[in-house]
Amino acid sequence: MNPTVAIVGAGPAGLAAAAALTARGVRDIAVFDRDDTVGGLPRYCGHLGFGWEYSHRLEKGSAFIRRLIGETDLSRAALYPRTTVLEMAPGPVLRVVGPETGLREIRPKAVLVATGVRERPRAARLVPGARPERGVLTTGALQQMETRGIPMPGPRAVVIGSEHVAFSVLLTARHCGLKIVAMAEPGNRVLSLAVARPIARVVFGVPVFLNTEIEEIQGRATVEAIVLRTPEGLRRIPCDCVIFSGSFVPDAPLSEEAGLAIDPRTGGPVIDQFMRTSQPGVFAAGNLLRPVESSGVAACEGARAGACIAAFLAGHLDGTQAASVFGLGEGVRYLVPQRWAMDAVDLRDARPLRPSLRVSSDMEAARVTLATDGAVVWQGRRRRLLRERRIAINLDALPSGRPAAPRVDLVA
Amino acid sequence: MADYDVAIIGAGVVGCAIAREFSRYHLRAILLEANSDLCDEASKGNTATLATGNDTPVGSLERKLVVRGHQRYLAEGPSLGLPIRMVGAMTVAFDEAEARVVSEEVRSSRAEGFASVELLNADGIYARVPHLAPGAVAAAWAPDEGIVDGFSTAYAYALDAVVNGVDYRDSAPVTAAHRRDGVWTLTTPGGAVSARLVINCAGLRADHVEALAGYRDLTVKPRRGQYIVYDKRARRLVDVILRPAPTPTTRGVYIAPSIFGNVLLGPTAEEVPDPDDRRVTPEGIAQLTAAARRMLPALLDEPVAAMYAGMRPATEKPEYRIIPRFADGWLTCAGIRSTGLSGALGIAEYVAGLVVPEVVKAARKEAIKPARVPSLADPNIARPWTDAARVAADPFYGEMVCHCERVSVGEIRDALSGPIPVHSLKALKRRTRVMMGRCQGFFCGARVESMLRTGKP
Numbered sequence: 001m002n003p004t005v006a007i008v009g010a011g012p013a014g015l016a017a018a019a020a021l022t023a024r025g026v027r028d029i030a031v032f033d034r035d036d037t038v039g040g041l042p043r044y045c046g047h048l049g050f051g052w053e054y055s056h057r058l059e060k061g062s063a064f065i066r067r068l069i070g071e072t073d074l075s076r077a078a079l080y081p082r083t084t085v086l087e088m089a090p091g092p093v094l095r096v097v098g099p100e101t102g103l104r105e106i107r108p109k110a111v112l113v114a115t116g117v118r119e120r121p122r123a124a125r126l127v128p129g130a131r132p133e134r135g136v137l138t139t140g141a142l143q144q145m146e147t148r149g150i151p152m153p154g155p156r157a158v159v160i161g162s163e164h165v166a167f168s169v170l171l172t173a174r175h176c177g178l179k180i181v182a183m184a185e186p187g188n189r190v191l192s193l194a195v196a197r198p199i200a201r202v203v204f205g206v207p208v209f210l211n212t213e214i215e216e217i218q219g220r221a222t223v224e225a226i227v228l229r230t231p232e233g234l235r236r237i238p239c240d241c242v243i244f245s246g247s248f249v250p251d252a253p254l255s256e257e258a259g260l261a262i263d264p265r266t267g268g269p270v271i272d273q274f275m276r277t278s279q280p281g282v283f284a285a286g287n288l289l290r291p292v293e294s295s296g297v298a299a300c301e302g303a304r305a306g307a308c309i310a311a312f313l314a315g316h317l318d319g320t321q322a323a324s325v326f327g328l329g330e331g332v333r334y335l336v337p338q339r340w341a342m343d344a345v346d347l348r349d350a351r352p353l354r355p356s357l358r359v360s361s362d363m364e365a366a367r368v369t370l371a372t373d374g375a376v377v378w379q380g381r382r383r384r385l386l387r388e389r390r391i392a393i394n395l396d397a398l399p400s401g402r403p404a405a406p407r408v409d410l411v412a
Numbered sequence: 413m414a415d416y417d418v419a420i421i422g423a424g425v426v427g428c429a430i431a432r433e434f435s436r437y438h439l440r441a442i443l444l445e446a447n448s449d450l451c452d453e454a455s456k457g458n459t460a461t462l463a464t465g466n467d468t469p470v471g472s473l474e475r476k477l478v479v480r481g482h483q484r485y486l487a488e489g490p491s492l493g494l495p496i497r498m499v500g501a502m503t504v505a506f507d508e509a510e511a512r513v514v515s516e517e518v519r520s521s522r523a524e525g526f527a528s529v530e531l532l533n534a535d536g537i538y539a540r541v542p543h544l545a546p547g548a549v550a551a552a553w554a555p556d557e558g559i560v561d562g563f564s565t566a567y568a569y570a571l572d573a574v575v576n577g578v579d580y581r582d583s584a585p586v587t588a589a590h591r592r593d594g595v596w597t598l599t600t601p602g603g604a605v606s607a608r609l610v611i612n613c614a615g616l617r618a619d620h621v622e623a624l625a626g627y628r629d630l631t632v633k634p635r636r637g638q639y640i641v642y643d644k645r646a647r648r649l650v651d652v653i654l655r656p657a658p659t660p661t662t663r664g665v666y667i668a669p670s671i672f673g674n675v676l677l678g679p680t681a682e683e684v685p686d687p688d689d690r691r692v693t694p695e696g697i698a699q700l701t702a703a704a705r706r707m708l709p710a711l712l713d714e715p716v717a718a719m720y721a722g723m724r725p726a727t728e729k730p731e732y733r734i735i736p737r738f739a740d741g742w743l744t745c746a747g748i749r750s751t752g753l754s755g756a757l758g759i760a761e762y763v764a765g766l767v768v769p770e771v772v773k774a775a776r777k778e779a780i781k782p783a784r785v786p787s788l789a790d791p792n793i794a795r796p797w798t799d800a801a802r803v804a805a806d807p808f809y810g811e812m813v814c815h816c817e818r819v820s821v822g823e824i825r826d827a828l829s830g831p832i833p834v835h836s837l838k839a840l841k842r843r844t845r846v847m848m849g850r851c852q853g854f855f856c857g858a859r860v861e862s863m864l865r866t867g868k869p
Contacts, residue, residue, distance in 0.1 A: 034812050036859070036869075082811040084818070086797075099807035103800040121852035123641070123718045128692050131720065133838050137857060144858035150865070220688065249715070251851075253816075256645060 001101060002108075003030035003078075005309055006094055008085045008254065009114035011040020012295045013286025013302030015068035016054065017112050020306025020350075022073035026313060029077035030108070032096060034084040039065035040116055042295050044143040047171040049164070053296030053354075054303070064295060088113070088258035092281050110281045110309045110319075113255055113269065114302060117287040119165070120247040122217075127244075129216030135223035135241040139165050139172075142243055146176045154240020158226050159183045162190040162197075162208065163246035163388065170204050180204065182237050184212040184228050191246070191388045209235075217242055248291035255288065265334035266290035272323045272339040273353050273395065275305040280319035283309055289336045290356050293390060300351045307350030317345050329409030331366075333358040333387070340398060340406050357391040359410065367411040368393055372403035385410075414595040416440045416579075417772045419607035421586055421598070421621055423450035425562070426748050427613035428569035429756035433764040435576035437774040442605060443570065443578055444598070446585035446617070449839035450832070451566035454615040455752065456842070457637065457690070457722020459668050459676055461653055462486075462496060462558035463754040466521040466529055467503075467663070473762075474732045478751045480758030485560070488757065491782070492568040494561060495671055495789035501557035501653035504537065504548050504707065510657035511550040517658075518552045529554050543649045543710045557653055561671045562753050563842040564785050567832065569756070572783035574831055581605075582835070589624040596625075596741055609771055611743045611763065615725040616687040618733075618746035625742055630733055632746070634687040635724040637679025638696035643850045644790070646675040646714035654707055665703035667711065672817070672845060673790035674717055677704050681724075690721040717816075717850045724749050734763065738771050786823065788845050796822060808869065814856045816849025821869040824860070828867055840864055 005021060007014045010033035018031050037043060042050050042061030051057060051064035059067065069079075083098025092111045097103045119138040135153040137145075145152065157178045159166050162185035173180050183200060188211055190197045200206045215227040215234055225238045250268040261270040261278035268289040275283045285305035286298040293301075311317040323339035336356040357368070363385040370378040370393060378397035385391055398406055418434055420427050423445035431443040447453070462485055465478030489496055505511040514531070521529040532551040538544060540553075574580050581602060588599040589610065598605045614621040619632045647669055656664035668676045680696045697719075704711045726749045727733055733747035745763060748755065768774055787794045796802045796809035797820050803810040808822035827834055827843040834840050837847075837860070846860050847853040853860070863869060 034815050035855070036811075084812045084815065086818075097797050097803060097810045097812075099803075099810045102807075102810060103797065103803045118851050118854045121854060123852060124716045124850070126640075126697055126716060126719070128694050128697060130691050133836065138852075138854045140854045141857040145861065148858045148862050150858050150861045216691070216693075253645070253850075 001030070001104065001106065002028070003106060004028040004108055004313065005030070005110045005112065006106060006108040007031040007112045007114060009033060009040065009116055009286070010038035010079060010081070011114060011116050011286060012042060012064070012068060012299040013114035013305070014040070014112065015065065015072065016299035016302035017114065017285060017306035017309070018077040019068060019071035020303040021310055022076040024307065024310040026310050027076045030080060031077055032080045032083045032085055032098070034082070036082050038069070038079050038081050041140060044140070044147045045168065046175065047168065049168070050295045051299065053294060054299035055296070061295070068299065085254060088254055088282070090279055092279065110283065110312055112305050112309060113277070113282065113284045113288060114286040115251045115254055115288045117248040117292050118251045119244060120249055122244050125244065125247065127214045127217065130219050132219040132223050133221055135219065136217060137241065137243060139169055139243055139245040142169065143172055146172055152176050152178050152241065153222065155179050156181045156239040157241045157243055158237055158239045159243045159245055160214065161185060161245035161247060162192055164192045166245040167192050167196050167200065169243055169245060170200060170206065180206045181239055182206065183208040184214070185210050186213055187211070248287070250288045250291060252288060255284070263334065263338050266336060270338045271336065272341040273337050274308040274317060274341060274343065274345065275301065276308070276320065276341070281312070290334060293356060297354055300354055304351040304353065307347055311345055311347065317343060324403055324406050327405060327407030329407065331360050331363065331410040332408055333360040335408055340395065340403055342401055344400050353395060355393050355395050357393050357408065359385045359387060359391065362386050363410070363412065369409045369411060370395065370397060370406070371409070372398060372406045414606040414608045416442045416605065416607040417774070418609045418611060418767070419444060419596065419598060419605055420611045420613055422613035422615055423566070423570060423580070424453055424455035424613060424615045424752065425451065425566040425569070425756045426745060426752050426759055428566045428573065429760035430611060430613060430745070430763050431573035431578045432569040433760035435573045435578045436777055436780065437768055438777060439772055439774040441578045442607065443573060443580045444584045444586060444600065444605065445582045448583050448835040449842070450570050450582065451563055451842060452838070454723055454725045455562060455566050457639070457720055458562055458750070458753060459666055459679065460560055460562040460670060460753065461501070461668055462560045463751055464526060464554060464556045465751070465754070466524070466526040466554055467517070467658070468751065470520065470524060472731060473734065474751060474755065477732065477758035477762055478755040480761060481755040484757035484761070485754070489560070492572060493784040493787055494565055494568055495787045495792065496558050496560050497671060498556065498558045499652050499669055500553060500555040501655060502532070502537065502540065503552040503655040503657060504544065505550045505657045506547050507549065513657045514550055514552040521552070521554070526554070528556050540652055541650055541654065543708060544654070545707055545709055559653070559669055559671045560753070561788055564788060565753060567843065568783065568785040570832055571785060575781045575783040580832060582833070586621060586624065591741060594741060609741050609743065609767065611745055613745045615746070615748070616723055618725065618744070622744060625740070627737070627744065630744065630746055631728045632687065633726045633728055634684055635726045636682045636684045636689065636721050637724060638692050638700060638721045639676055639678030639719065640697070640700050640716055641670070641718040641720070642675040642677065642711060643715040643717045644673040646711060647673055649710050649714070650675060650708060656703065656707060665700055667704065667708050671789045672848070675711065675714070677711065679722060687723055690723060692719045692721050696721070715850065718848065718852065734759070736766055743767065786826070796820065811869070813859050813863070814846040814849065816851050816855070817845040819844045819846045824863055825869070828863070837861070837864060
């Protein structure tokens with residue numbers, strides 16, 4: 001086993017990269033995934049809502065994954081589920097362990113890191129109270145339990161958070177006999193679509209408490225209740241489980257331990273527009289880059305990374321970054337890519353770059369400006385800039401060659 | 413005729429160590445645990461440091477037994493498979509008053525025979541902990557303090573005891589105790605157990621067990637200690653045990669590396685009426701983060717992996733309560749407050765020395781069967797998945813279930829089939845560290861539940 005390209009993580013980004021690579025004739029690709037089946041998080045989601053940006057179809061998570069595998073020439077790309085990349089070192093050199101691979105070192109020419117995101121669990125949110133053995137979990141764990149046929153901790157659940165994934169629980173709950181009795185969001189509005197709150201209340205009969213923190217979780221062996229601090233005062237809600245949803249963080253330990261430059265704003269590796277990290281031959285894509293875009297965007301990034309890696313293998317693209325770092329104005333939470341490289345590479349047949357731009361706090365309206373050397377090269381007017389929503393920006397307006405001091409600003 | 417010569421009530425670290433000690437003699441012993449797993453009360457929630465005893469009361473039994481326990485742990489832990497890292501402990505002074513306290517600690521430690529304890533100046537302090545908050549002026553440095561795996565320690569002692577002939581029964585709370593003709597009959601839900609000598613190691617419930625036998629001279633005063641566990645990334649900030657200068661009332665909040673590669677912040681010290689009240693409270697979290705801000709502010713930027721609260725089995729007196737009542741065939745071993753993990757092997761030797769041969773006549777065994785637990789330390793080169801030959805021979809060692817703590821299918825399978833059964837998720841967590849990492853089961857929770865239910869990967 002001596003692959004040319006190693007892909008770490010077989011979620012939407014990793015699988016789309018494998019498809020793009022095989023479509024460009026690259027052989028000897030190994031796709032590693034540490035779970036017992038490939039597919040990443042969408043494989044646990046049996047409801048619609050996946051892949052739109054990639055395929056312009058709205059599919060179930062599992063169907064979207066099947067589509068991505070179907071697009072991959074499996075004679076050129078081998079999928080290795082149950083296989084963990086333990087370490088990554090410059091070279092790149094990977095230490096891999098799995099039942100099929102055994103424990104071995106591999107030296108591929110290129111690596112794509114696509115290890116995705118996870119939800120922040122209860123402890124990381126410093127939620128006080130009792131710590132029952134069961135019944136406090138994340139949406140991801142709940143969806144896996146449903147898929148794997150594990151009985152739920154009890155009928156009554158309270159969901160914390162209001163991102164899309166929180167409402168995905170409403171759909172999952174129907175299949176597995178859970179009754180959502182309340183949803184609680186610390187912020188002043190629902191972070192999923194604005195209609196989600198009335199839908200939750202009217203269609204599912206679930207009250208959504210806004211501006212609400214958790215006072216404590218109660219229970220010994222199992223969860224008995226949650227006490228919420230709502231604007232109207234403390235409210236004790238008897239329940240059997242508390243589901244912490246959303247609040248995603250990149251699962252970046254492999255990247256961190258490998259010494260890739262990490263952007264403290266995103267928690268993921270720093271990349272340039274060709275998906276290159278700070279280490280030669282190491283690329284990154286998908287929600288590892290930042291929390292969080294849709295599965296369709298992650299797949300688009302993976303496909304773009306696949307095209308970039310093919311260009312790198314063909315000698316059209318350097319393995320390293322020689323790039324300028326974007327300056328970010330006040331109110332910009334993060335921008336991915338963080339760097340803009342001088343390489344002039346023809347990637348016209350590749351998926352376009354989809355920059356991830358986010359604001360630090362909600363804004364009613366703003367002008368987004370892209371400048372280099374103090375001169376604005378692109379600007380766009382945006383209304384209702386919400387913290388969790390992607391803001392479109394056209395980085396391709398930057399002049400070719402190395403732009404000096406590129407920066408992005410928000411002008412109210 | 414009694415079933416056993418000795419019955420030990422309570423499989424915390426002290427009860428397990430005592431059971432192991434008696435397994436070295438030709439006698440019949442049983443270890444009874446009220447919960448479904450051992451190490452499920454006081455022993456499960458502490459800082460997991462191996463203390464030298466230099467900060468225990470001068471001249472106390474506690475000091476004597478902790479010193480001996482530390483010595484024996486270093487000698488015997490490795491052969492049980494128990495990992496130890498001698499990271500050292502630093503008690504830091506941030507002003508002149510605190511500096512007087514720590515230099516007095518150094519002076520008295522050295523006078524009492526802790527020769528390796530030394531006084532550090534600012535240069536020595538920051539050389540060892542560059543991320544320490546500015547302003548430290550002096551520190552007491554105790555290089556012989558270590559960090560260990562508290563769960564595996566109790567398990568290793570119990571396993572060694574069982575392998576060498578001690579009976580172990582879990583889910584066996586003692587609900588009544590009666591003595592007749594020199595034999596105690598202990599009632600448990602699974603049936604009665606009779607023994608000539610009973611050793612009460614019931615920790616947080618020691619006073620209840622004492623009351624079953626009619627002793628009322630001891631009251632347990634549970635003292636809760638809350639902790640925050642920081643993700644492994646934080647270990648770059650500190651690799652020594654950091655302690656604030658003690659005040660007359662408290663030893664304060666520590667920052668300690670864990671043997672599993674995390675950083676612990678804790679404990680608080682709160683007297684609570686209910687020994688099962690292991691809540692983490694907003695006040696506790698605030699106290700811990702304030703302590704970190706004072707000593708190692710960079711820690712507060714690190715992600716939190718877990719929180720827990722431990723419960724110390726203190727009594728109304730600030731000392732070990734090892735009380736022989738041999739006329740009644742009873743021995744009380746209570747009040748092992750904070751130093752049980754470090755002192756257990758010293759306590760066990762002391763207790764066995766009281767019992768054999770005066771109370772129970774038994775010869776020492778000549779041959780001891782080896783017992784070994786898997787090391788769960790990080791960094792570690794002893795996990796099965798770090799050995800290509802083992803993975804090749806048994807591919808289940810190559811398949812990870814828990815990714816944050818890197819626990820393989822094979823390791824979970826081994827834990828589920830060990831001689832001391834795993835009946836619960838929490839027992840499996842303690843035996844293997846599944847779900848104990850930063851994701852707290854996001855990736856592996858469902859699969860672990862599935863393995864626990866079916867026994868299959």
